[in-house]
Amino acid sequence: MKHGARILVVDDEPQIRRSLQVNLENKDYLVMTAESGEEALDAIASRQPDVVIIDLILPSISGIELTRRIRRHSPVPIIVLSAIGNESKKVEALESGADDYVTKPFGMDELTARIRSALRRTVMVPGTEPVFKSGTLTVNFERREVLLNDRPVKLTPTEYDLLKYMIQYTGKVLTHRTLLTAIWGDAYANQAQYLRVFIGQLRKKIERNTARPQYILTDPGVGYRFAHDPQEPQS
Amino acid sequence: MKHGARILVVDDEPQIRRSLQVNLENKDYLVMTAESGEEALDAIASRQPDVVIIDLILPSISGIELTRRIRRHSPVPIIVLSAIGNESKKVEALESGADDYVTKPFGMDELTARIRSALRRTVMVPGTEPVFKSGTLTVNFERREVLLNDRPVKLTPTEYDLLKYMIQYTGKVLTHRTLLTAIWGDAYANQAQYLRVFIGQLRKKIERNTARPQYILTDPGVGYRFAHDPQEPQS
DNA sequence: CAATCTTTATGAAGTTTTTATGCAATACTG
């Protein structure tokens, strides 16, 4: 019997654990479960999952605290489940190191899409791969060169830094705060408007249709992410 | 009197220095000498040789250690001289960043062949001559000579060093800091104005239209790059 | 003293920041 990726589900509600387990095993994943943060930390240490799914509401250790603790010693991709109306917790979790989120109630298709994306986030250590390619977009970090359909695209320093940062974390949801502090510094953490302006300029330069971006996706109320699979322009 | 490439000879034995100097000057190279690693590092920083020849056996700083230190900040081709029976040092030197070696005793023909080969390699253009060509511009690194439409162009030493450095990294964006430390030294890393002046002079000498440079392109806020494919003047 | 390098000055070009506006999605309210 051959299994796909190993997934750890952390939730205190037995029926959700059960439901996820059944559904994900149908998709050929190997599923393990934990009902508390402590159990989860043990399982991560001993059983090396490839992805961890965490319900934000947990007894004792909260999902956010659990995320933070996992990140202290493991880079495993983390997807958090947040109940609707829990937006601030979701952002907090992302800033604590989570990679992505799914809002309850959610469909299995959505979750499995996120899982697939998370699995592809093979730690892109900056410096290992000097050339990034996706669809018609090529970025040569060695040369500091951006090509679209083999034509050079001129980016300003800030635009380039922003694009580079996002590509480095392809697939991961990057909150406004995260991006602002990374590119502009701590003092600018609340200048979300800067971000909109520069994201807008980047899209104008690299997206075919800025109204339906393929690469730089908006996560409303949260931030932006660089798409793993450039969305095909839909009919 | 016009000189070819600049060669730095590093050896502690005066008669070898003298012999190499005379022989290489006969071949029309400009030869400078250093008798210790410290002197050599100074000379590389201040006088920008095109090739460095290092005797592996030196007092104080060894040839290998010297090679390593040079490589920390300069891509200048290094040829090491190893006495027979010193094979292991030779390998170590190559691993530390040397480009080639010559085993003593050696004939002048062999050494000059290695020098020519090293000079050729700096341009990374596989060909018979250590010459770079692009469009109407020709740079002969062996003779330290620049031609535009087959007419010689007079460059000052700094202009030449800058052009050569940029050609060595054709296509790659070189930041102000990179160029300044490479050509002028660490202490000048922030003198971006020098760079503008010299880039301006170079453009005046090699560009058809300095307002639309074909070769030396500006990346605003970042630095300069030597064009990969010289832009055709557009209508 | 002649060539080269370094400095200074200035207008032009380019970039970032700020402000303004419309739109769309969500939340509020009677």
Place this chain on the structure above:
DNA sequence: CAGTATTGCATAAAAACTTCATAAAGATTG
């Protein structure tokens, strides 16, 4: 539950600021 207010996003454009190109004067070097 329709209509209205609010909030966040996208975009454009003006203003402020920074960097660039160039000329030319001053200093240095051999």
